[in-house]
Amino acid sequence: MTTQTIAARVFHRDQLDAWGVPHDLAAPADATEGDAVALHHEQVATRRWVSVHELVFRAPDDGKAYRVTYEQGLTEQQDGIDEWDNRDHVVGEEVEEYDRTVKAWRRVADRPADEEQPFVPRTELSYWQSIADALNAAESVGMSVGIDLDGTLTDHNTWSVVWDRAAKRWDVAGYEDDEGDDQAQPCTGGAAIDHDETGVCNHGTEEPRTPSEGDRYVKRAEPDAGRIVTVNRVWEAKDGHTAVAYEWDEPRASYSGSACPLDVFHRTYQAQQ
Structure with a gap:
């Protein structure tokens, strides 16, 4: 003691x-x-x-x-x-004399205009509430927000909130692939479809083939160019468009998959040869 x-x-x-x-x-x-x-x-x-x-x-x-x-x-x-x-x-x-900081309380209205607002740590619940408030705000103005199998928040039309694995943060991105609508569309019409000398398909308005469950496709561009996915579901969504769900192997995750409209799927993936 x-x-x-x-x-x-x-x-x-x-x-x-x-x-x-x-x-x-x-x-x-x-x-x-x-x-x-x-x-x-x-x-x-x-x-x-x-x-x-x-x-x-x-x-x-x-x-x-x-x-x-x-x-x-x-x-x-x-x-x-x-x-x-x-x-x-x-x-x-x-x-002996010593310095001591004394805490006191005042009205928020009495805080000087040039004084920095004190930092108040947020609780975990407050972050979830902010997420819910943002989704409710989107719903209140008629925005349609869906969640893909990989956790992406998207309107399946223009915008998405995606997880950037390299930066370890969520970012806003266009829903469509970076290749855009002005890029050559993948050919899914088979050998009977004509191609020019550069290999670009000239089938005009020929509809791309709807994939079947078990079909394997390869991602066209970065990020994750060359990633092989397997189609595990094809269905008609409530708005009438055809949707495709697919999955891929990801060693660091128990399950990796996503879903999107058929036209976006064909712009992003091409059939594995």
Whole structure:
């Protein structure tokens, strides 16, 4: 067990009286050599007939600061009360001054305009609430938001919120592949379809073949160009377009897959040869 030693000094009441403790101490600005100096004073308690005070003063003989406690009558009838509770010896604890930050409260309206707003840590629930608020705001203006199998949030038309694995963050991206509508469309018409000398399909408005479950396709462009996916579902969505669901092997995930409209699927993937 650790024993803590308290630094203290025992004063005789006559010595304190000679120094002017507790009522006739010199203020720091007015003190001369040999004076005891008042450093701090505050009322710390109130009893039925007396108030209790704490006084810190600097002793003139050793230059150290000491804290003592004394009593003072609350009414005229207690004017003659002994401040040291009739004790001949008074114990003073040796103390020192230190800096302390004190917290206080004010109205938000009283904050100065140039003062930076304090940081308040957010709870995990507040982040989920922000996500729900954003989705509700989109719904309120008629936006259709769906969730693909890989967790992508998308309207299946123009915009998506996708997970960037390299940057480890969510980003807004166009729903369609970067190749755009002005790029050559993949040929799915088979060998009977004519091609020019560059290999671009010239089948005009020929409809691409609808894949079947189990068909394997290869991603055309970055990111993840060359990734092989397997079609696991083909169906007609509520808005009438054909949708394709597919999956791929991802060693770091228990399951990896997604889904999109047929035309987007053909712009993004080509049949494995």
